[in-house]
Amino acid sequence: MFPWVEALKSVLPAVCFRDSDDDKASFGRDWTKHHEPAPSVVVLPGSVEEVQAVMRVAYEHEVAVVPSGGRTGLSGGAVAANGEIVLALDRMNQILDYNAIDRQVRVQAGVVTQALQEFAEQQGLFYPVDFASAGSSQIGGNIATNAGGIKVIRYGMTRQWVQGLKVVLADGRVIDANQGLYKNATGYDLRHLMIGSEGTLGVVVEAQIQLTSQPHDPQVVVLGVPSMAAVMEVMQAFRAQFELNAFEFFSKNALAALEEHRSITRPFETDSEYYVLLEMDKGEPEHADIFEERLMAVFETVMEAGLVEDGVISQSTQQAQDLWVLREGISESIAPKIPYKNDISVLPSKVPEMLKAVEEHVNKSYAGWEIVWFGHIGDGNLHLNILKPADMEKADFFKACHGVTHDISAIIKQLGGSVSAEHGVGLLKKEYLGYSRSEDEVQLMKLIKQAFDPKGIMNPGKVFDL
Numbered sequence: 001m002f003p004w005v006e007a008l009k010s011v012l013p014a015v016c017f018r019d020s021d022d023d024k025a026s027f028g029r030d031w032t033k034h035h036e037p038a039p040s041v042v043v044l045p046g047s048v049e050e051v052q053a054v055m056r057v058a059y060e061h062e063v064a065v066v067p068s069g070g071r072t073g074l075s076g077g078a079v080a081a082n083g084e085i086v087l088a089l090d091r092m093n094q095i096l097d098y099n100a101i102d103r104q105v106r107v108q109a110g111v112v113t114q115a116l117q118e119f120a121e122q123q124g125l126f127y128p129v130d131f132a133s134a135g136s137s138q139i140g141g142n143i144a145t146n147a148g149g150i151k152v153i154r155y156g157m158t159r160q161w162v163q164g165l166k167v168v169l170a171d172g173r174v175i176d177a178n179q180g181l182y183k184n185a186t187g188y189d190l191r192h193l194m195i196g197s198e199g200t201l202g203v204v205v206e207a208q209i210q211l212t213s214q215p216h217d218p219q220v221v222v223l224g225v226p227s228m229a230a231v232m233e234v235m236q237a238f239r240a241q242f243e244l245n246a247f248e249f250f251s252k253n254a255l256a257a258l259e260e261h262r263s264i265t266r267p268f269e270t271d272s273e274y275y276v277l278l279e280m281d282k283g284e285p286e287h288a289d290i291f292e293e294r295l296m297a298v299f300e301t302v303m304e305a306g307l308v309e310d311g312v313i314s315q316s317t318q319q320a321q322d323l324w325v326l327r328e329g330i331s332e333s334i335a336p337k338i339p340y341k342n343d344i345s346v347l348p349s350k351v352p353e354m355l356k357a358v359e360e361h362v363n364k365s366y367a368g369w370e371i372v373w374f375g376h377i378g379d380g381n382l383h384l385n386i387l388k389p390a391d392m393e394k395a396d397f398f399k400a401c402h403g404v405t406h407d408i409s410a411i412i413k414q415l416g417g418s419v420s421a422e423h424g425v426g427l428l429k430k431e432y433l434g435y436s437r438s439e440d441e442v443q444l445m446k447l448i449k450q451a452f453d454p455k456g457i458m459n460p461g462k463v464f465d466l
């Protein structure tokens with residue numbers, strides 16, 4: 001046994017310490033199944049002081065630490081495959097306090113995203129960051145990946161909602177970054193450096209989160225569209241009349257996979273190549289008639305222009321939720337088919353160009369492979385999923401997909417976009433970082449990493465290699 005294991009045991013209560021093979025397997029990986037987990041131990045501290053104690057031991061003995069949240073990450077960021085300590089935040093799952101004047105809630109990092117959404121609702125308010133894994137992901141993980149999701153077009157990413165952060169640094173010191181303040185012009189904002197740092201700069205232990213007003217009776221519309229080119233034209237037509245809460249997109253085979261996996265029936269008969277899902281607030285009841293008139297007018301315009309083939313408008317809260325399942329259930333439905341995921345983005349104005357270039361390239365170079373398209377297309381974010389052919393070995397498949405990613409990353413670079421819109425870089429995308437970031441930028445990131453983590457123990461090998 002390593003001497004540092006004894007040191008860890010001496011500073012932590014027994015309940016914090018796990019080293020069974022099952023624990024190492026389940027805590028040592030995220031949603032990606034590309035790497036075999038092989039951590040040395042798993043620790044589950046219950047307080048900031050216990051996190052500090054773990055980091056002091058790790059720092060002294062120079063042992064790598066992988067912070068672990070809900071393990072729903074899609075870039076291998078929480079993978080521990082090299083004898084690391086997994087520091088899981090699962091036991092730090094308390095909502096600590098709420099201030100109605102500030103509309104801010106202070107939470108421990110292990111609070112599950114959905115629990116925060118529900119807490120906000122109980123206060124008559126809204127926490128708008130939402131996505132299909134919200135029932136398992138944690139606020140600390142969301143902050144470390146700057147998670148986006150389905151409402152970004154209106155409410156922005158996680159970054160927009162983090163007003164303060166408590167972080168334990170590599171050597172065990174604690175910083176309280178921004179303390180919830182709205183206005184604070186006192187130098188570099190270390191809070192924003194931590195957001196999206198994927199566990200490579202420190203362990204997020206607490207966060208002060210801003211809440212906002214609840215939406216006014218959100219309505220969901222799903223439309224069948226004949227081509228990718230029509231997708232953004234439909235968005236523009238609706239956006240000219242409504243403030244959109246969401247504008248999502250998915251392909252015909254994404255819907256088919258969902259129908260098969262969940263045994264659900266599609267809401268309308270017409271079989272279209274692509275579908276879009278829009279959400280917008282109906283507003284106060286006295287304005288319902290005007291809302292419906294405007295909605296029908298836009299609907300007719302896009303139908304007459306041949307941009308839309310069929311559609312459905314939710315008639316109740318339950319139906320709105322059911323329509324959301326059509327989009328939110330896709331990831332889970334295709335997971336058994338072993339997808340290789342690309343999470344790319346460009347400015348919304350460049351989406352038609354991106355869709356055309358990526359579609360042409362994939363159809364030409366990877367004919368015969370099944371591609372499932374979906375994504376938060378209103379934010380310029382496309383999830384391109386290549387499914388493993390049944391007769392291909394997993395390792396060969398992933399190797400072949402690297403070629404696809406290089407090609408697509410080159411297209412994205414030309415369009416000034418990002419090779420990882422919201423899933424982070426982790427292990428899976430670090431090879432492609434140079435397509436979105438200049439050498440000078442990466443060099444500066446490495447200097448920042450060295451300042452926070454001089455011994456290189458915080459989630460090493462993620463985002464970039466030093």
Ligand SMILES: Cc1cc2nc3c(=O)[nH]c(=O)nc-3n(C[C@H](O)[C@H](O)[C@H](O)COP(=O)(O)OP(=O)(O)OC[C@H]3O[C@@H](n4cnc5c(N)ncnc54)[C@H](O)[C@@H]3O)c2cc1C
Nearest residue numbers: 069070071072073077131138140141142144147148199204
């Ligand atoms: C079905 C499905 C749908 C998804 N949809 C979306 C989506 O729409 N939008 C989106 O953005 N993402 C989406 N994701 C990806 C994922 O849910 C997010 O990246 C999420 O924010 C990860 O949170 P987590 O708690 O599971 O983090 P983990 O996977 O545990 O960790 C992610 C990264 O954060 C680090 N980390 C975790 N906790 C901490 C902490 N307390 N301090 C420091 N570092 C930490 C880890 O080391 C790792 O690098 C989806 C995933 C699935 C499975």
